[in-house]
Amino acid sequence: MKVIVIGPRGKMGKLITQVAASRDDMKLVAGIAPKGRDYVGMDLGTVAMTGSELGVPVTDDLAGVIDSCDVIIDFSTKEMAMEVLDLAIAHKKALVCGSTGFSAEEMKRFEDAGKQIPMLYAANTSKLVNIMNKLLELVTTTLKDEIDIEILEMHDQWKKDAPSGTSKEMGEIMAHALGKELSNIAVYGREGESPREPGTIGYHSLRAGNIPSSHTVFFGGMGERLEITHHSYNWECFARGACDCAAYLDGKAPGFYSIKDVLGL
Numbered sequence: 001m002k003v004i005v006i007g008p009r010g011k012m013g014k015l016i017t018q019v020a021a022s023r024d025d026m027k028l029v030a031g032i033a034p035k036g037r038d039y040v041g042m043d044l045g046t047v048a049m050t051g052s053e054l055g056v057p058v059t060d061d062l063a064g065v066i067d068s069c070d071v072i073i074d075f076s077t078k079e080m081a082m083e084v085l086d087l088a089i090a091h092k093k094a095l096v097c098g099s100t101g102f103s104a105e106e107m108k109r110f111e112d113a114g115k116q117i118p119m120l121y122a123a124n125t126s127k128l129v130n131i132m133n134k135l136l137e138l139v140t141t142t143l144k145d146e147i148d149i150e151i152l153e154m155h156d157q158w159k160k161d162a163p164s165g166t167s168k169e170m171g172e173i174m175a176h177a178l179g180k181e182l183s184n185i186a187v188y189g190r191e192g193e194s195p196r197e198p199g200t201i202g203y204h205s206l207r208a209g210n211i212p213s214s215h216t217v218f219f220g221g222m223g224e225r226l227e228i229t230h231h232s233y234n235w236e237c238f239a240r241g242a243c244d245c246a247a248y249l250d251g252k253a254p255g256f257y258s259i260k261d262v263l264g265l
């Protein structure tokens with residue numbers, strides 16, 4: 001598969017480039033940087049520190065190179081994601097997007113793109129997080145209104161969005177298991193807020209240092225509680241998952257795919 005990576009100097013883009021460069025089933029054809037960066041024109045391997053040159057450039061012109069790829073992997077920003085999406089549709093290219101922080105309308109655009117291209121959106125590409133989501137579904141479906149549900153997520157100080165895309169996805173999965181709309185979800189924990197409202201799901205976001213990613217879901221019962229937690233020690237699990245998602249799209253018909261399809265969950 002011929003792969004273009006967006007943002008190869010970013011935290012995720014760099015790791016994705018490194019993982020893709022190490023895979024036999026992938027060939028990197030370009031990396032895309034924001035306009036005017038001083039590393040535009042340099043070798044992608046040098047920019048993403050893969051350990052050797054890859055013989056392909058970093059460019060700031062996605063439109064100029066998009067026809068050379070089979071799939072684009074985009075973990076950049078929500079603004080860039082929309083530009084990439086439009087170009088992927090126009091050039092009929094498969095797209096994996098792992099960026100987070102989108103509105104419901106923007107998410108609908110990804111879903112609609114599935115009518116024209118193989119489109120995979122994953123707010124979290126870790127295998128274990130997606131297995132954790134199945135556990136959350138099981139607990140919620142079993143206990144329904146007997147428990148209070150609170151989600152705590154921790155990330156690095158640079159993360160732009162809150163709550164994380166993963167916790168929003170976890171909230172959606174559990175709201176669905178409770179037969180509720182996402183609008184029943186509330187955010188607690190700030191000064192002056194009222195006590196917990198029954199039947200809601202609470203979100204708590206913590207940002208500090210270089211914490212890679214942690215998500216804990218608290219199921220609060222009477223006299224007991226269950227906590228289910230995923231910790232990542234670094235971002236490699238997400239980069240490996242991103243490349244698995246791209247490989248999954250190889251030869252696929254247009255459709256809106258999820259990481260559950262990749263993992264068979």
Ligand SMILES: NC(=O)C1=CN([C@@H]2O[C@H](COP(=O)(O)OP(=O)(O)OC[C@H]3O[C@@H](n4cnc5c(N)ncnc54)[C@H](O)[C@@H]3O)[C@@H](O)[C@H]2O)C=CC1
Binds near residue numbers: 238
């Ligand atoms: N789905 C998942 O499993 C994961 C998702 N993420 C998400 O991925 C996104 C990126 O996260 P990080 O790598 O931590 O951010 P980062 O800030 O380290 O990297 C973002 C990259 O995007 C590039 N970029 C921004 N605008 C661009 C443009 N117009 N053209 C080309 N490149 C552009 C930047 O230059 C930078 O290299 C976030 O939304 C984050 O939440 C992060 C980790 C895992």
Ligand SMILES: O=C(O)C1=N[C@H](C(=O)O)C[C@H](O)C1
Binds near residue numbers: 100156164
């Ligand atoms: O920004 C991150 O780091 C991560 N972002 C994703 C999210 O918003 O859920 C996935 C993971 O938590 C790492």
